[in-house]
Every structure is written in C-alpha cells, then in structure tokens.
Amino acid sequence: MRNVRLDIAYDGTDYAGWQIQKNANSIESELRNAILKNNIELFKLTGSGRTDAGVHANGQTANILINSTIPDDRIKFALNNKLPDAIRVLHSEEVDLNFSARYSALAKYYSYHVNLDKIANPIMRNYSWNFPYSIDKDRLDYITHYLSGRHDFYNFMSTGSKVKTTTREIYFIKPKFNNNDLVINYFGNGFLYNMVRILTGTILEYSAGKLSQDRIDNIFKSKNRKLAGITAPAKGLFLEKVFYNFNEIEDFWQRFLDIPKSFQLK
Amino acid sequence: MRNVRLDIAYDGTDYAGWQIQKNANSIESELRNAILKNNIELFKLTGSGRTDAGVHANGQTANILINSTIPDDRIKFALNNKLPDAIRVLHSEEVDLNFSARYSALAKYYSYHVNLDKIANPIMRNYSWNFPYSIDKDRLDYITHYLSGRHDFYNFMSTGSKVKTTTREIYFIKPKFNNNDLVINYFGNGFLYNMVRILTGTILEYSAGKLSQDRIDNIFKSKNRKLAGITAPAKGLFLEKVFYNFNEIEDFWQRFLDIPKSFQLK
Numbered sequence: 001m002r003n004v005r006l007d008i009a010y011d012g013t014d015y016a017g018w019q020i021q022k023n024a025n026s027i028e029s030e031l032r033n034a035i036l037k038n039n040i041e042l043f044k045l046t047g048s049g050r051t052d053a054g055v056h057a058n059g060q061t062a063n064i065l066i067n068s069t070i071p072d073d074r075i076k077f078a079l080n081n082k083l084p085d086a087i088r089v090l091h092s093e094e095v096d097l098n099f100s101a102r103y104s105a106l107a108k109y110y111s112y113h114v115n116l117d118k119i120a121n122p123i124m125r126n127y128s129w130n131f132p133y134s135i136d137k138d139r140l141d142y143i144t145h146y147l148s149g150r151h152d153f154y155n156f157m158s159t160g161s162k163v164k165t166t167t168r169e170i171y172f173i174k175p176k177f178n179n180n181d182l183v184i185n186y187f188g189n190g191f192l193y194n195m196v197r198i199l200t201g202t203i204l205e206y207s208a209g210k211l212s213q214d215r216i217d218n219i220f221k222s223k224n225r226k227l228a229g230i231t232a233p234a235k236g237l238f239l240e241k242v243f244y245n246f247n248e249i250e251d252f253w254q255r256f257l258d259i260p261k262s263f264q265l266k
Numbered sequence: 267m268r269n270v271r272l273d274i275a276y277d278g279t280d281y282a283g284w285q286i287q288k289n290a291n292s293i294e295s296e297l298r299n300a301i302l303k304n305n306i307e308l309f310k311l312t313g314s315g316r317t318d319a320g321v322h323a324n325g326q327t328a329n330i331l332i333n334s335t336i337p338d339d340r341i342k343f344a345l346n347n348k349l350p351d352a353i354r355v356l357h358s359e360e361v362d363l364n365f366s367a368r369y370s371a372l373a374k375y376y377s378y379h380v381n382l383d384k385i386a387n388p389i390m391r392n393y394s395w396n397f398p399y400s401i402d403k404d405r406l407d408y409i410t411h412y413l414s415g416r417h418d419f420y421n422f423m424s425t426g427s428k429v430k431t432t433t434r435e436i437y438f439i440k441p442k443f444n445n446n447d448l449v450i451n452y453f454g455n456g457f458l459y460n461m462v463r464i465l466t467g468t469i470l471e472y473s474a475g476k477l478s479q480d481r482i483d484n485i486f487k488s489k490n491r492k493l494a495g496i497t498a499p500a501k502g503l504f505l506e507k508v509f510y511n512f513n514e515i516e517d518f519w520q521r522f523l524d525i526p527k528s529f530q531l532k
Contacts, residue, residue, distance in 0.1 A: 011388040122277040
C-alpha cells in the first residue's frame, strides 16, 4: 500500500463543495471517480478539510492510500485525464504512510476576493464578491489587526458545527488593493466552519461604516454570534495553501510582505 | 429619437457570440431583450463589431436609437436589471445622432490571455489559452515587432470573410509577462475576422520554435493563408476598448508603456 499526497486546484462554481453528498456533485466524488477509472485500488481518500459549495481552491490537499504501479509523479496526469477541467491535480508525490492531509496540517492560507466597483465585472462574477461601497482604509487597517492573533472565534463560526475548542490563532490578515479589487489574505493555524467568510463580512461591513465600534469591541468578550457581520458569499473564497512543515511556514511568512495577488481581477 | 452609447462587458463563455443567430443565445439578443423588457422603443442597435462565440469583452461598445424618458446615465441600471449577470452595461451616455459604434470607431484594443503552465489552472480555463511550451523571449520580441505596422493581413483572416481591403495598421503588439501568464496586447486601427487569434497563434508557435523563419519571412510576401500559424482559441480573447477620438488614442498610447494587465491569472 502506498500513500500519495495530491495538491489540487478547482473551480468550485458548479460543485456542491468538497465532500461527497447524495444527489450532488462534489470535488471528492470526481476525484474518486478519476481514481476508479484509472483502475487504482483506493483504500482511503482524506482531504485537508471541506470547502463549501462555490468555494475555490488553488492548493487544496488530499492523501490517497492506494495500490497501483503508476509512478507517484505520473498519478497527476492519470487523474487529470479522467477529471473535468474544472478540477486539476497540480502535484502528486508519494509520502510517508502516516501522513494525513487533514491531521498533519499545521497551517492554512486562504484568500478572499472582493471587487468594489459599482457595477460587477462579468468575468469575475463567480470568483469575487461585488461589494460596491467605499472602504475606509484606516478602519480596514484597524479591524484586520484587531481580529488577528489568538482568540476564541466562537462568534465567527456557523451554528451547528461541533469542535472541541473554538480558539484559533490567525498569524495575519493582510488586505491587498489593486485599484478597485481587494484581496484579503488569511494565514492561521486553523479555521472554524465559515470563519473566513464571517471574518470577511465583518471586516468589510466595519470598513464601510456599517458596523458600530461597540459591536466590534465586544466581539471577543461575549458569546453572541449576532455581534459578527454577515457571512461573505462562498464564491470569493479560495483555499490557497495547506502547510505541513515549519520551514515552509517560515518561508511563506517572510515572503508574504511581498506576496503576489493570487489573482488580479477586472 | 435619442442615440445612446453603451459600453458593455461580458463573459462570452456561454454565448454564440455578439451577433443574433437562430437557435442560439447571443449578447446582442440579450441586450435587445433587456431593452424590450424596459419598454424602451428601439429603432436600431449597432455594435462596434462582432465577437465570436467564447470571446469576452471588457469594453465592447454599441449605440441604440431609442424613444424613452429614462435619463441616459440611468439606462445602464435599467438594462442591467434585466440582463443576465454574464453581461453588464458599464456606461450609458447620450451621444450625437450621427454617432455609430461601428462606423465612428477609429481604433480598437484587444488583449489575448495565455497561460504557460504545464497543467492548466481551472479558474482560468474559460479565460485563457493554456500553451504549455517554453517561449523564447528574443523570438517573441522579434515576431511582435515584425507583425506590427501597416501590412496586408490577408493571410491573417479566416476564409469566407468579405472586406474591401485586407490592409490594416497595428500600432503595436505588446506582450506582458506575469510569471507563467502572458497577455498579448493588440492596438490597431481595425482587425479582420479572426485576425487577433491568428496573429496570436502565429506569435506563440514562432516563439516556441514551432514555425520556421522562412515561413515568417514570406508571410507578407505571398497570399497564402497556410503561412500563418494556428488560430488561437476564442476563450483567451478580450475586446478591451474601442476608440472614438484622437485624444483618447494618444492618452492610451502614452500610458501603454505602463499598462496594467487587464487581468492577472492563477
């Protein structure tokens, strides 16, 4: 039995999300089908985590426990041959049997794409949130620093999710402007269900003057989900990268001050 | 009767092109429907020119001869209310009755988007041509200068098109790299049917060493369409801007040395 790590990019627009569901097409089910169609014996497929319907990925990860004679670096081509072009395996590499895409993950990087134009650009309509309001850059600066760090993010989790603890650490939240396009980059040790989308809604509503200082001041003080802002739509969210070792994290962190926009709109 | 100029952006992926066709959905027919649904009396709708199925626009133009009491700058909102979100009217403005989006046009700017990655990015699959070969930058530089200027572009026109003359002037062809993404910008006084796509195919094949020097040397010397390269796919092509006055052209030309990528991929 071999364990192969997959790095995967996808356009989530036409999918019900990562996880297999009845009567709905998921990224995971497309991957499983592609594995089957290559006559690869699959024992287990584990993703780094779920993504919701409409959420995209440039660097989702998974590991597959398989029997197959296909060399590890050829597996990406074998799978891509059978996958729809909305899903691409970018990298495939044999890893230690105890590597788990989910449990070995140390950190994740998400980007959220916003367009501030009064009229939404058609090309980006499935890949960014059109938020046609003026953003106060001082408020944006304040709120992104305020929300960064180690906090109980209970108020930033959609109800119904079960987790042991709602405390997470966000290493940084970094907004980048390119004219009327705004990319908000989130780098942290883990994220609760819908956390990046609720953070984004809160950041934008506050920066546009639609959330009071009082609400923000209390957001980590009392458990009340209504203190946070709206949940930003799924379509602007990209899972950019999952980190499995500390060197990678350090490198990324250093380079981030000069990070390229993961993509730039218009 | 009023004449209103419209500036229009669209995602051409799911359309049969600009022009109305039987049994196929076109940008023009969506516009006509949106005008009708607003009870605007329409005498004539003229686009700056056709775009093929799959071709996109950030700055297509049209003019509509209408009877309506809607103020000119509100017409964009009225139309957008009834248009699918793949099509947006960005600007609407009353113009002189003798203005024609087609016949008053002095110049056009197109961009063609190429991605050179070995594995095509899913997000960009409908908005760029994946050309996974190495590009020799000296050859790219040579060919883009060679093809610029005033020439008989007969060999760069798809067969079957009828025009008075096949001579056109390309003011410049300017490639811009951003890592593995390449945008080729075309600015000229007019373009024949499929000309930008055939130019792009020729430029890329030559730059990747797939077209001989001999073929290129003869490309303007004899009328033989087989001398040109392949026709690049429609999906990478964007109609960026149509120019109607000389100041606008001069401004654009000067700023072009520092032109932003119309969008940046990955």
